[in-house]
Amino acid sequence: MNEVLTTRKTARRIRASLKADCSKCFGLCCTALHIIASNDFPINKPAGVPCDNLQADYGCRIHSELRGKGFKGCTVFDCLGAGQAVSQKTFRGKSWRENRNIGEKMYQVFPIMEQIHEMIAYTAEALSYELPQTLAKELSRQLKELEALTELNADELAALDLVMYRFSLNELLISASDIIREKNMKNVRIRGRELNQTRADWMGRKVAGQDLRATNFRGAYLIAADLKDTDLRAVNFIGADLRDADFSGADLSASMFLTQMQINAAKGNNKTKLPFYLERPSHW
Template identity: 60%
Template structure:
């Protein structure tokens, strides 16, 4: 697969709520917290979901205590389950499929997340062996998303994730090394995976090609920070301040991470991510 095709796949992974039956509002469990104003069990419709599968308070979610809803992004798993796996049948008119539909949705969501990471990896210049392995994994994942509901529910997601985790780690190391030596002409960034940087100040720092996989960056001050080539896979960016930061070539950064952070019009994002409406 060429880079342009991979880029198109990555950029196509966007939620289309108009073709989904409110699955994120029904299938998922919600725990009352600073992100959600209520407790809600998985499989129970949110009280804010209307008869047309739309949110009654969509324009005021943050003010009403549902900040977490503005962060969530299924990458298009919702419409895939609604329109393809269940052929446009909705769970209100067909209550007999509700339980299975709600169980399939989180499986599809995880498959789409893996597809997003693998397709992004294929947009970079990598070795032939890496490119070949990434292509194979992408094809496998795409085939899985086309299976029927019962087959999807039989997938062992832990075993599915394991080879992908190793492959993405290898890709990250390769890309960050190449960026450091051939693009930025700097020493490769530090290995800080899992670092606890909660509330710390890194404003204006040069963190290019740093490994921040799984790092805790809650309320971290990253204003005007150079974050190009930084690996953010699994990092917690809730309330991190990215105002003026350069994330143009950050690796494996998701819309959910960006939605959970703070930023402004000067924050530079990768092309496949959108500036959240709540950023000032």
């Protein structure tokens, strides 16, 4: 029992620690990624080319006015700490600016590290819940494997095939989510509502004030949905598209598998309750 409690506590700490620290990163999201002009980013930027607004110290020239200048996408993006991991761990503090030869490899490795960090985030979050010991053990094993991947060198990272890691993790996350949702269903007034909304289209749906506890929104489209003052505890949001969904006053405190990027893309206010591992976006 102690072993499981320690694991849950450690997992909570790991999940909470996965945050971008731009002061330790060489502006990788502003350099490595290919960005196409859209409502969220006013210019085209090829992969491997630094954004015109990136300064010599890797800070953003327009950081405080990004939304006003049409760079909404920059306020949404979150690397879950992959940027500083690649900059400081994989490349040991060597920047693409000081040594242009490593740039190409760095840009290749950044999105791979991002995916690994995302999988670690989901695994650690799942482990922070009270789960049957067999499932917790399997998740612990997976977490160790994923953490070991972050120690690989650049060539090893670039050669990774992450599909098999994603595949086995998906099964475990579905099991964890089902167990947590089922535990919570006892307290939910279902009244004929369909709890399985996997990949459902809820775009623009108006459900303000409703009790949506224990719904499975895995991969669902909730773009611009009105979710004000809803109860979303024990809801699985993995992979859901939450752009401009309005969570003002909603209770997300015990929602599952949310990311900072999903929340940054959504709307909310100072009454929205968030899970322990997410920060309230500055634009809310």
